[in-house]
Amino acid sequence: MKKPAFTRFAYGLALVLMFALGSLAEQAGILEELFSYREDVVYLVGQHIELVLISGSLAILIGVPLGTVLSRPRFAKMAETAMQTLNIGTTIPTLAILALSMSLLGIGMLPAVFGLCIASLLPIVRNTYTGLLEVPDHLKEAASGIGMTPMQMLIRVELPNALFVIFAGIRTALAINVGTVPLAFLIGGGGLGELIFTGIDLDEPFMMLAGAIPTAILAILVDIAIAILAFMIVPKGVNPLRA
Amino acid sequence: MIRIDNLTKIFETPNGPVTAADHINMEVPEGEICVLLGPSGCGKTTTLKMINRIIPSTSGKIFINGEDTTGMNTVELRRNIGYVIQQIGLFPNMTIEENIAIVPKLLGWDANRYKARAKELLELVALDPSIFLKRYPRELSGGQQQRIGVARALAADPPVMLMDEPFGAIDPINREVIQDEFLKMQQELRKTIMFVSHDIDEAVKMADRIAIFRGGRLVQYDTPDDLLAHPVDDFVESFVGDDRALKRLRLVQVSQVMEPVTTVSPGDSLKVALERIEQQGYSHAILMVNERNQPIGYVSRSVAQTTNGLCGEHYFGLKADTRPEDDLRKVASLMFNHDTTWLPCTDEHGVLVGQVTQRGITHYLGATYHRDAPVSLAQTLQQISA
Ligand SMILES: Nc1ncnc2c1ncn2[C@@H]1O[C@H](COP(=O)(O)OP(=O)(O)OP(=O)(O)O)[C@@H](O)[C@H]1O
Ligand SMILES: [Mg+2]
Numbered sequence: 001m002k003k004p005a006f007t008r009f010a011y012g013l014a015l016v017l018m019f020a021l022g023s024l025a026e027q028a029g030i031l032e033e034l035f036s037y038r039e040d041v042v043y044l045v046g047q048h049i050e051l052v053l054i055s056g057s058l059a060i061l062i063g064v065p066l067g068t069v070l071s072r073p074r075f076a077k078m079a080e081t082a083m084q085t086l087n088i089g090t091t092i093p094t095l096a097i098l099a100l101s102m103s104l105l106g107i108g109m110l111p112a113v114f115g116l117c118i119a120s121l122l123p124i125v126r127n128t129y130t131g132l133l134e135v136p137d138h139l140k141e142a143a144s145g146i147g148m149t150p151m152q153m154l155i156r157v158e159l160p161n162a163l164f165v166i167f168a169g170i171r172t173a174l175a176i177n178v179g180t181v182p183l184a185f186l187i188g189g190g191g192l193g194e195l196i197f198t199g200i201d202l203d204e205p206f207m208m209l210a211g212a213i214p215t216a217i218l219a220i221l222v223d224i225a226i227a228i229l230a231f232m233i234v235p236k237g238v239n240p241l242r243a
Numbered sequence: 244m245i246r247i248d249n250l251t252k253i254f255e256t257p258n259g260p261v262t263a264a265d266h267i268n269m270e271v272p273e274g275e276i277c278v279l280l281g282p283s284g285c286g287k288t289t290t291l292k293m294i295n296r297i298i299p300s301t302s303g304k305i306f307i308n309g310e311d312t313t314g315m316n317t318v319e320l321r322r323n324i325g326y327v328i329q330q331i332g333l334f335p336n337m338t339i340e341e342n343i344a345i346v347p348k349l350l351g352w353d354a355n356r357y358k359a360r361a362k363e364l365l366e367l368v369a370l371d372p373s374i375f376l377k378r379y380p381r382e383l384s385g386g387q388q389q390r391i392g393v394a395r396a397l398a399a400d401p402p403v404m405l406m407d408e409p410f411g412a413i414d415p416i417n418r419e420v421i422q423d424e425f426l427k428m429q430q431e432l433r434k435t436i437m438f439v440s441h442d443i444d445e446a447v448k449m450a451d452r453i454a455i456f457r458g459g460r461l462v463q464y465d466t467p468d469d470l471l472a473h474p475v476d477d478f479v480e481s482f483v484g485d486d487r488a489l490k491r492l493r494l495v496q497v498s499q500v501m502e503p504v505t506t507v508s509p510g511d512s513l514k515v516a517l518e519r520i521e522q523q524g525y526s527h528a529i530l531m532v533n534e535r536n537q538p539i540g541y542v543s544r545s546v547a548q549t550t551n552g553l554c555g556e557h558y559f560g561l562k563a564d565t566r567p568e569d570d571l572r573k574v575a576s577l578m579f580n581h582d583t584t585w586l587p588c589t590d591e592h593g594v595l596v597g598q599v600t601q602r603g604i605t606h607y608l609g610a611t612y613h614r615d616a617p618v619s620l621a622q623t624l625q626q627i628s629a
Contacts, residue, residue, distance in 0.1 A: 142332030145297055146346050146395070147322035156345070160336035235336040237379030 007227070014220065030206070037210035040195060045214050048191040051109075051181050052222065055116035056174050063121050063173070064166065067128025068154070083129060086122045094119045094180040102187040112189025119180055120173035127169025131162030160235050167230035174226055178219040182211070192218075245271040245294065245403060245435055250303035252289050252459075263289040265459040266303070271452070273308075273402075274433035278446040281456035282482070287439045288329075290456070291405050294437065295324045307403055322346065325396030325404040325434070329411060331388050333380040339365070339391055340376040346399040357398075364394040369424055386413045386421065393425065397432070404436045410445070422448055443483055447471065447490050455479050468494050472608075491608060492575055498567035500607045501588050501597035506530045507542060509555025516554050517547035530587055531558050536595050538564060538587045564589050565599060574599055 022031070070079040094115075101115035135158050143153040159166075185193025195211025198204075236242050252264040263286045271277040279287040292298040294305055296317050305312045312320055333342050340361045341348075347357035365372040368390040380388055389412060396404055410418045410425075426449065429436070440446050446453050447467045455463045455470070463475045471487040471494075474480035484490065505523050507516045509531060520529050528541040531554050540558040550557055562581040565574050565588045577586060578601065585600040 136330075138328055138330035138332045139334060141297060142326070142328050142330075143334070145295060145321060145326035145328060145332075147318050147320075147349065149318055152349065157334055157336070161334075163336075237335045237337065237381060243381075 011220070011224070030209075033206040034210050034213075037195065037207060041192075041210055041214055044190065044192045044194055044211070045218070048181055048215070048218060051112060051116060051184055051189060051191050052174070052178055052218070055113045056120065056177050058113065058117045059120040059124055059173055059177070060170060062117070063124030063169075064128050066121075067125040067166075068132060068159075070125070071129050071132035079129065083126065086125055089118075090122050094176065095183055095186075098180070098183055098187050107188035109189050111187055112184035112191075115187070116177055116180055116184065120177040123169040123172040123176070124166070125169075127172075128162065128166050131165030131169075132158050134165065135161045161238055163234045164230070164238060164240065167226070167234060171223065171226045171230070174222050175219070178215075178222050182215055244273045244306075244308050245277075245437060246306040246309075247290075247294075248304040248306065250290065250293060250305065251301045252286075252293060252298060253301045262459045264293065264300075267461050269454055269461060269464050271435055271437060273435050275451035276429065276436040276438055276449055277452045277454060278450035279437065279439045279454050279456060280441065280443065280446045280482075283441065285456040286459040287441075287456055288407055289459075291407055291437055291439050294405055295321050295326055322350065322399065323401050323403065325399075325401040327392050327396045327404070327406040327409045329407040329409075329439075331385075331392045331412065333388055333391055333395070335380050337379075338376065339378050339380070339383070342380065342391060343394050343398050345395065350399055360398060361394075364397060367397070367428060368394045386417045389413055390421065397434075402435060404434045406436065407439045408441070409438070418445075425449070444490070447494065455482065467491075488608065489572070489575075492571040492604075495571045495604075495607060496567065497565050497569045497571065497574060497588055497599050500571065500599055500603045501567060502600060502603050504530060504587065504595065504598040506532045506536075506538075506595065507554045508532060508534070509539075509553065509558075511554045513542065513547045513550055513552055513554060513557060516542045517544070520544050520547060527584075528559075530595070530598070531555075532595055537593045538589060538595050561587070566590070567596060571599075571604055574604070 024030075069075060070082055097119050098112070098115040101111040101118065105111035105114055139157055139161065140153060143157045144150075148156065181189075181191050182193035182196055184191050185197055192211040192215045196208050196215070197211075199206070199208025199211060231239070231241050234241075247267050247269050250264055250267040252262070254261040254263055265286075267286075267290055269277070279290060281287055289298055293300045294307075294312075307320075307323075333339075334345070337345070340358065343361040343364050344352075344357040347360055352360070361376065362372045365375055370387060370390060375383070375387070375391075380391070383391065389410060393406075393409060396406070410421050413421060422445065438449060440449070450467050452464060453467055453470050454461055457478055463470060463479050465473070468491060470479070471483055471491045474483055474487070480487075505519050505525075507519060507529055516529050519525075523529075525544070528543045529547075530538055531540050531542055533539050538561055540560050542554050542558045546557050562583060563577045563586060565577065565586050567588060567590070574586060578584065584602070585598055587595055588597045588599055590596050
């Protein structure tokens with residue numbers, strides 16, 4: 001139980017640092033500068049969140065069933081190949097994935113969502129697959145021995161017992177996702193990347209910061225949200241955080 | 244009732260076929276416990292798992308209550324068979340209540356009914372529902388988990404139970420306790436049970452019949468007493484152990500070897516006592532009872548021979564006594580402890596019902612060795628005196 005304690009500590013530290021930086025910025029008049037981008041920020045944050053939510057949910061909606069199907073015995077032979085392919089997929093830089101998706105679907109929100117979804121798919125598929133395979137054989141034997149159908153076994157025994165591992169995959173996936181979203185601007189997907197990249201281009205550090213700071217905060221919030229979700233959804237009996 | 248007919252399992256392995264079960268034929272009568280016993284790898288688990296089709300059989304048939312299971316739907320079949328796996332296999336994501344209630348839930352019972360059932364079963368396996376219902380498996384000791392495993396298998400009241408070394412993970416002391424509780428439960432529930440064990444003592448204690456396996460074959464299928472008295476070959480003999488005669492002691496209850504007993508009362512004279520001792524052929528002493536026929540002591544032969552007076556003035560206190568439902572192992576142990584060859588036997592009110600003697604025990608056990616028809620004690624005693 002060291003890890004959650006540590007992460008909580010890290011979050012606390014981050015908050016304190018932010019507060020300190022904030023007060024510094026206030027004195028230097030930086031805040032006022034940043035504040036001038038308020039309207040842009042509010043709009044772009046909305047877009048940013050939209051991108052994360054849509055591509056993230058899609059990745060979960062595709063990744064969990066895909067991992068589940070691959071873990072079924074009758075796909076055992078295919079599964080290994082599929083996992084290898086997906087593994088190679090991760091070595092492709094996310095920017096390249098976005099570029100490929102643009103060449104496929106053109107410019108705009110759609111290719112951005114598609115690219116982000118693909119980039120965050122693998123950890124979810126992989127963790128669902130291994131999580132389900134790691135459910136001990138004797139639990140499955142007990143389940144089928146008392147007369148569960150394969151579907152009942154999946155829903156009542158296998159998924160709940162793999163859920164913690166699946167959530168770990170989702171957390172990794174969303175971390176990748178949130179980290180990649182600013183790049184979506186490059187293929188016309190919008191989001192806070194607009195302020196960051198334009199700020200860099202125009203050599204306007206405050207504009208860049210107005211994009212970068214909310215991006216960082218969003219990343220942290222998403223991570224916290226997933227952690228809370230995992231804490232609440234993973235059944236108590238198999239949740240190491242609730243021992 | 245479970246009937247197994249020419250059941251065979253051949254595993255195809257890279258090193259060639261392995262015959263794990265070789266034309267097994269056996270029948271477990273309704274309400275009895277059959278223990279499958281044998282060394283590691285002899286095919287016990289394979290045979291058991293073919294009954295609920297965890298392992299598909301290569302050939303042969305299985306009948307449950309007279310019905311051929313071949314055509315039955317697998318899920319349907321399994322819901323009528325309670326299954327306790329060796330590794331316990333409680334679902335860690337569910338509370339104890341949910342674990343026990345899972346089969347009733349699958350069968351579509353309403354919530355009130357399966358909750359009440361879970362509570363009832365917890366009480367049956369001697370765990371306090373107010374403490375355990377809402378706990379998770381990881382919050383229980385191994386022995387407690389094993390009880391829950393049994394409770395889960397019993398939940399939908401299946402007529403047949405399969406249990407693979409259900410008490411294997413428990414230390415010897417607690418194992419005895421759980422075995423006793425289980426036997427008590429079985430007396431009420433009367434399930435037809437197949438039970439895998441590799442422990443001869445457990446088998447002798449639990450079984451109505453024992454099936455000894457060796458290399459995939461069923462080599463002997465007998466009642467524990469017959470198995471211990473008449474092992475069919477050297478393998479079975481060495482498997483049941485050199486002390487098989489002693490093991491039989493626990494199978495026999497005092498009531499089965501109890502003899503009628505002649506007594507004196509405190510008001511009788513020692514002369515009367517001596518007369519009765521000689522008359523009955525008692526070697527050392529005669530029992531003395533009070534007016535309610537409760538044993539209070541004994542008058543020894545030597546005192547009766549050398550002294551005048553009343554029994555009530557010259558008797559020794561009792562060392563120990565037994566109950567009709569005690570097993571002979573306890574009796575033998577009491578006899579050794581107190582250096583005596585006989586013990587009075589009393590009912591729950593302390594009223595004398597008979598006596599048990601070393602001679603009686605020896606003859607009872609000997610009778611089975613000689614394959615006599617079940618002998619009544621009276622007959623045995625007649626033979627002795629004849
Ligand atoms: N899936 C399998 N594939 C190949 N061989 C198997 C398989 N399962 C069991 N066997 C073989 O079948 C034989 C009987 O195995 P089984 O598990 O029934 O033994 P057992 O009597 O239960 O032994 P133990 O007391 O060790 O549990 C063994 O020789 C084992 O190696
Ligand atoms: Mg076994």
